[in-house]
Amino acid sequence: MSETTSASAVSRSGSLPGSLPGDLPRRERLARIVRVDHAGEYGAKRIYEGQIAVMGKGRHGRTLRHMAEQELVHLEYFEKQLNRRRVRPTLLQPLWHVTGFLLGAGTAILGERAAMACTVAVEEVIEEHYEAQLKHLGPEEQELTDSIRKFQAEEVEHRDIGLQNEAERAAGYPILSAAIKAGTRAVIWVAERV
Ligand SMILES: [Fe+2]
Numbered sequence: 001m002s003e004t005t006s007a008s009a010v011s012r013s014g015s016l017p018g019s020l021p022g023d024l025p026r027r028e029r030l031a032r033i034v035r036v037d038h039a040g041e042y043g044a045k046r047i048y049e050g051q052i053a054v055m056g057k058g059r060h061g062r063t064l065r066h067m068a069e070q071e072l073v074h075l076e077y078f079e080k081q082l083n084r085r086r087v088r089p090t091l092l093q094p095l096w097h098v099t100g101f102l103l104g105a106g107t108a109i110l111g112e113r114a115a116m117a118c119t120v121a122v123e124e125v126i127e128e129h130y131e132a133q134l135k136h137l138g139p140e141e142q143e144l145t146d147s148i149r150k151f152q153a154e155e156v157e158h159r160d161i162g163l164q165n166e167a168e169r170a171a172g173y174p175i176l177s178a179a180i181k182a183g184t185r186a187v188i189w190v191a192e193r194v
């Protein structure tokens with residue numbers, strides 16, 4: 001728990017004992033990157049778990065489990081990053097635990113196409129989000145950069161799976177998609193800060 005205390009102390013006081021004034025913004029920036037990515041991958045895992053709870057025995061079961069397994073790898077990577085960099089996870093993790101699952105299960109209850117529409121919307125936003133992050137990562141963060149690039153490619157694969165499975169033919173697709181995208185962007189905004 002000392003990591004938690006020191007991480008929040010950094011953001012509140014704006015300085016860290018023994019650190020140079022110049023390296024704090026970068027440190028804080030990286031903390032935000034790792035925190036929000038961890039939150040996002042956690043949410044993704046919960047979305048797929050929600051979908052699997054409803055559709056796991058159906059014809060998309062295998063595909064959903066494949067995507068969920070990849071999300072688990074992403075999540076475990078950012079969990080290690082949090083520990084290594086002594087960054088606390090988002091305080092709202094319990095909320096994402098519930099809302100992620102409900103979003104997955106809820107769209108799956110609406111139907112297979114709605115579930116796929118959810119995947120397409122979320123993964124499109126995550127793909128953009130990773131792209132924006134990559135622009136801020138310098139050569140000194142090569143390993144993190146490579147990992148994000150790899151995950152980004154897998155998110156694109158998930159989006160394409162959704163599109164191949166008639167996401168765009170879901171009832172009310174434009175509204176459903178816009179709502180989920182807006183929600184995902186809001187979650188990203190909050191998770192970077194809280
Ligand atoms: Fe992911």
Ligand SMILES: [Fe+2]
Nearest residue numbers: 044123155158
């Ligand atoms: Fe994904």
